[in-house]
Amino acid sequence: xYNFEYKNPVKIIFGKNTISKVANEVPKNAKxxxxxxxxxxxxxxxxxxxxxxxKGAEILxxxxxxxxxxxxxxxxxxxxxxxxxxxxxxxxxxxxxxxATKFIAAAALYTNGDPWDILVKGGTxxxxxxxxxxxxxxxxxxxxxxNSVITRISTLEKMAFSSLKVMPQFSILDPECVFTxxxxxxxxxxxxxxxxxxxxxxxFDVNSPLQDRFAESILTTLIEEGPKVLENRNDxxxxxxxxxxxxxxxNGLIGVGVPQDWATHGIGHELTAFxxxxxxxxxxxxxPGVMNIKRESKKEKILQYGKRIxxxxxxxxxxxxxxxxxxxxxxxESVGLPTTLPDYNVPEESVTKxxxxxxxRFYKLGEKSDIGYQEIEQIxxxxx
Ligand code: NZQ
Ligand code: ZN
Numbered sequence: 001x002y003n004f005e006y007k008n009p010v011k012i013i014f015g016k017n018t019i020s021k022v023a024n025e026v027p028k029n030a031k032x033x034x035x036x037x038x039x040x041x042x043x044x045x046x047x048x049x050x051x052x053x054x055k056g057a058e059i060l061x062x063x064x065x066x067x068x069x070x071x072x073x074x075x076x077x078x079x080x081x082x083x084x085x086x087x088x089x090x091x092x093x094x095x096x097x098x099x100a101t102k103f104i105a106a107a108a109l110y111t112n113g114d115p116w117d118i119l120v121k122g123g124t125x126x127x128x129x130x131x132x133x134x135x136x137x138x139x140x141x142x143x144x145x146x147n148s149v150i151t152r153i154s155t156l157e158k159m160a161f162s163s164l165k166v167m168p169q170f171s172i173l174d175p176e177c178v179f180t181x182x183x184x185x186x187x188x189x190x191x192x193x194x195x196x197x198x199x200x201x202x203x204f205d206v207n208s209p210l211q212d213r214f215a216e217s218i219l220t221t222l223i224e225e226g227p228k229v230l231e232n233r234n235d236x237x238x239x240x241x242x243x244x245x246x247x248x249x250x251n252g253l254i255g256v257g258v259p260q261d262w263a264t265h266g267i268g269h270e271l272t273a274f275x276x277x278x279x280x281x282x283x284x285x286x287x288p289g290v291m292n293i294k295r296e297s298k299k300e301k302i303l304q305y306g307k308r309i310x311x312x313x314x315x316x317x318x319x320x321x322x323x324x325x326x327x328x329x330x331x332x333e334s335v336g337l338p339t340t341l342p343d344y345n346v347p348e349e350s351v352t353k354x355x356x357x358x359x360x361r362f363y364k365l366g367e368k369s370d371i372g373y374q375e376i377e378q379i380x381x382x383x384x
Contacts (some may be wrong), residue, residue, distance in 0.1 A: 001208040001257040003097035009254055010144045010146065011170040014244065015292035016236070018174045019049040022090070025132055028149070030088040032059045033081055035101045037093040039063070044180040046136055050092055052343050057105045060084055063091070068272055068279070071152040074107065079113070081108045081129065091133045091168075094185075095140030098133050102148035102166035104108050105129040119150055119159035128165040136177040137292050138243040139189035139280065141196060142248025143171035146326050151273060158273040168268045171246065175240040179233050186233070187335040188243075188280035190226035193246040194219060194331075195283040199262050200255040212256045214377035216308050221245045223309070226335060263365035264290050267376055270354040284337040285344070290371075296367060341383045 007153040007339045011020050026032060034050070041047040051059075062077045080086070093100035095335060119124035135143045141147070150293070195379035201215035222245050226257045229237035248254070267290075268282030277285075289304060299317065306312035306324030317324065331338050338344065341351075358373040365371040371379075 001206055004256040006143065006252060006256045011107035012144060013170060013172045016173050016174060019046065019134055021055040022050055022132065022134060022172060023053040026054065026057065026090065027088055029324050030059055031084065031086055032088045032090050032158045033086040034059050034061050034090045034092060035065060035077065035097055036063045037065045037097045041092050041136065046092060046134065046177060050134055056177045058180065060086065065097045065100045067096050068151045068158065068359050069096045070149050072154070074100050074103045074150060078107045086129060087304045088270065091131060092136070094137030095142045097227060098142040099148040099150065101131055103150050105166050106163065108117050113150065118161050125163040125165045131168045133171040133172055134170045135173050137181060137185055137189060138246035139192040140179065141172065141247055143168060144247050149269070150350060151281050171317050173243055175236060175243045178229065178239045178243060181233065183230060183336060186229055187337055188278050189246055190222055190242070190335050191332055191337050192280040193249040194222050195264055195287055196249040197254065198287060199374060200258060200260050201252055202298055202305060203259040203261050206258055208258050211254055211258045218245050218249050218254070219309050223331060237319040259367040261367045263371045265366045266381065269359060271346065272349055273351060275344065275346055281337055282330040284339045285341060285383050286379060288329050289382040291325050291328065292382050293375060293378045297370070320354060341380065351377060
C-alpha cells in the first residue's frame with residue numbers, strides 16, 4: 001500500500017426526518033445564501049422543511065442552478081454573495097447544486113485573479129465561504145468530498161477542481177428525498193457511484209486487500225440494492241443503503257493508499273461538454289472501452305473484479321476479461337443506461353474533436369499516466 005494522509009471533516013447527518021437538524025448546524029446569526037436547482041425542492045417539500053427549520057434566519061435564495069452547473073450562473077451568485085456579505089452557503093439539491101455552491105464559495109473569496117483559473121490553472125483556494133448541504137440525490141459523493149465540476153458554456157469546457165476548503169461543514173442525507181427521484185436519476189446515481197468505485201479499484205495491485213474489499217463491498221451493495229430502489233422508490237431500507245453507498249464511493253476512504261485511474265471521468269466530461277449527455281451515461285459508455293483497451297495493464301484487477309463480483313472463473317484470461325466487460329455492460333443496461341456512442345447519436349466527428357482537445361493538453365490520463373490522445377481515440381472508437 002502507498003503512504004497516505006486522510007482527513008474528512010464532513011459531519012454526516014443521516015436518516016429519516018433529519019432535515020430539521022439543519023437548524024442546529026447553521027451558525028447562529030449567519031447571513032445565508034440558499035442555493036438550489038430547477039425547482040424539484042419546491043415540489044417535493046424539501047424546501048419547506050428547510051425553511052421551517054430555519055425560521056427567523058436571514059436567508060437569501062439563489063435558484064436556477066443547472067444540471068452540469070454553469071460557470072456563468074455561478075459567477076452571478078458570486079457577485080450577489082460579495083455584495084450581500086453572505087457568510088454561509090446552504091446547498092439544497094443534488095450534486096450539481098452542491099458543486100456550484102463549492103465553486104461560488106471559493107470564487108467569492110478568490111483574490112488571485114480570474115476565478116476561472118481555479119478550474120483551469122489549479123489556482124489555489126486559500127479561503128472559501130463555509131458550506132452546508134441538504135442532499136436530495138445520491139450519486140456524486142459531493143456531499144462528503146472537496147470536488148466540484150463546472151461547465152463554461154461559452155467555450156463548452158467541463159472542468160473540475162478539488163480543495164479541502166470547500167468540503168461541506170455538514171451534509172444532511174435523508175433517504176426519503178429519493179422517493180421523488182425519477183427512474184433516470186436513480187439509474188444515473190447507481191452507475192455514477194459504481195464507476196467512482198471502479199476508478200479507484202480497477203487499476204493495479206499494490207497489496208491493499210482492505211481497500212479492495214471496501215471497494216467490492218460497495219459494488220456488490222449497489223448491484224443488490226440499486227434495482228430494488230428502481231423497482232420500489234419507497235423501499236426505505238434499499239434507498240438508505242443506496243444513498244450511503246454513493247457517499248462511501250467518493251468520500252476518499254476507498255482511494256487512500258491505492259492508485260487511481262479517473263480516465264473514464266476525464267473522457268466522459270468531454271462527452272457532456274460537447275453533447276450534454278448526463279454525467280453517469282457518459283461513464284457507462286466509456287468504462288467498457290477503458291476496460292477493453294487497457295485489458296493488459298489492468299489484467300490482474302479485472303480478473304479479480306470478474307471473479308469476486310460476477311463469479312467469473314471459467315476460460316482463458318482473455319475470455320474472463322471479455323465476460324467481466326459483458327457483465328458490466330449488462331448491469332448498466334439493466335438499470336436503463338445504454339452504453340454505446342450510437343445509442344446517444346454521437347457521430348465519429350465528435351471523437352475527432354475530443355481527441356484534438358486531449359492532444360493539446362500536456363497530461364495523460366490513467367493510473368499509469370499512459371492514456372494519451374491515441375488511446376482515447378481507441379477507447380472511443382471501441383464504443384461504436
Ligand atoms: O435541478 P432540480 O430541479 O433540483 O432537479 C434535479 C435535476 O434535474 C433532479 N433532482 C435532484 N434531487 C431530486 C430531483 N428530482 C426529484 N427529486 C429529488 N429528490 O435531478 C436532476 C439531476 O440533478 P444533478 O444534481 O445534476 O445530479 P447529480 O447529483 O447526478 O450531479 C451531477 C453533477 O455532478 C458532477 C457531474 O459532473 C454533474 O455535473 N459530479 C460531481 C462529483 C463530485 N463533486 O465529486 C463527482 C462526479 O463524478 C460528477 O462528476
Ligand atoms: Zn462521477
